[in-house]
Structures are given as structure tokens and as C-alpha cells.
Amino acid sequence: MQKVHIYSVPFSSFGRVAQLVCEEKQIPYSMGTTVAGHEVPFKGEQHLAWHPYGKMPVLLSGDKVLCESSSIIRYLDNQFPGPKLQPQDPWLAAKLDERVLLLANYINHALIRDYMLELVFPKGPEGTPRLDVIEMNKPAALDALALVEKWLSEEGGYLFGSEFSLADAMALPSLYYATQLKTPFALVSEDCAVYQYVMRMKATHPSCAKVLVPKQG
Numbered sequence: 001m002q003k004v005h006i007y008s009v010p011f012s013s014f015g016r017v018a019q020l021v022c023e024e025k026q027i028p029y030s031m032g033t034t035v036a037g038h039e040v041p042f043k044g045e046q047h048l049a050w051h052p053y054g055k056m057p058v059l060l061s062g063d064k065v066l067c068e069s070s071s072i073i074r075y076l077d078n079q080f081p082g083p084k085l086q087p088q089d090p091w092l093a094a095k096l097d098e099r100v101l102l103l104a105n106y107i108n109h110a111l112i113r114d115y116m117l118e119l120v121f122p123k124g125p126e127g128t129p130r131l132d133v134i135e136m137n138k139p140a141a142l143d144a145l146a147l148v149e150k151w152l153s154e155e156g157g158y159l160f161g162s163e164f165s166l167a168d169a170m171a172l173p174s175l176y177y178a179t180q181l182k183t184p185f186a187l188v189s190e191d192c193a194v195y196q197y198v199m200r201m202k203a204t205h206p207s208c209a210k211v212l213v214p215k216q217g
């Protein structure tokens, strides 16, 4: 099987989404910012030719280049053998797609971009987190988690239906990071459904055990 490359850094939540799908389907892949032996600078000319807004991940597969994590995971699932991560039925596939896009566009933003990035890359005085920004954005992060919890209660142990799907792949990297936050910035407690879902996925899916690990690099 042809190897694909994920242009991303290992801690990127969206990069991990693509990585999870490769792991789950056992697609041979490499990941990083070195491509064919050359470092491709973040937001440099080559990266911007691949992604007009300079975002990660970008999938490189032979002479094919694909950006945007939702498109990437759908392509990986359609193109490669291994467990199918989307339903065949067009309506159910569209509903899964809807969930993937809600996760990518709103839930990831509320958790990662508007809340956790403020902790990881603090912009306050002397490199401290801006507590007013965190306080302001915390309700939206909690609302996002409540929505995930509602979906989990309606589905069969996964985020869409009763099997691991593209929705789980899209959600788990950012939900995993949410489980790692410590007081006073914590968003989930160990007895809540989201925390237990993440830990269950790590315990039952080797893909999740490998990808859902603390930030490295």
C-alpha cells in the first residue's frame, strides 16, 4: 500500500485527526514538516501553495495534495482498505459529515482555539495566560462539551452510531486535550461522560492509545 505523508506537527489536534484515521485503518504514513528530505517551513511558499490559509494538516499522497482535515479523513476512508469509518447509506453519511463539520468548525474552536491555546501559548504579561480571555471563553467550551455529552448519550458508545467513525476521529484529539487540563482551568471531571469516553477509546482502540498522548515537540 502506498505510504501517505501528513504535513503537520505532532501536537496539532487536526493533524492528530488525520493520524488517528491512518492508525485505525492501518494506512502506512509518516508525519512531520520534513517532506522528501526537505524542511517545508510553516506558512512558507510551499505550504501556502498547498493550503491557501497556511493551516495544518495537509495530506500528501503520491502526486495528490489535499488540505482540510474533514476532506482528508473522508478521502482516507474512501481510498484505503481497512475498517469503514462512514456509513454506506447516503443520508447517514451526510448526517455523519454534518457531525464531523460541527466538531471541526465549532467544537474544536471553542475548546482548542478559544480556550486551550490561551493556556499553551499565553499572550498575557510576561507570558502568562490572559485570565479574562479564559473566563470569557470558558462557557462556550463547557457548552461544546455538553453537546458532545448529549451526542454520546444518544449514540451507542461512540459519537455517531455504534462503531468508531470519522466523528470519533475528529473529536478525540481535542477532547483528549480537554481531559488533560488541570485546576483551575479544568473543563471535565473524571466522572463525566466525555472523560470516560476518551479513556474507553484509549483502552479499547490501539489507534487512540498511540495518538492520544501528551503534547510532544
Ligand SMILES: N[C@@H](CCC(=O)N[C@@H](CS)C(=O)NCC(=O)O)C(=O)O
Binding pocket: 012, 013, 014, 015, 054, 055, 056, 057, 067, 068, 069, 070, 104
Ligand atoms: N479547518 C482546518 C483547521 C486546521 C487548523 O486550524 N490547524 C491548526 C493546527 S491544529 C493550524 O494550522 N494553526 C495555525 C494557524 O492557524 O496559523 C482543518 O480542519 O484542517
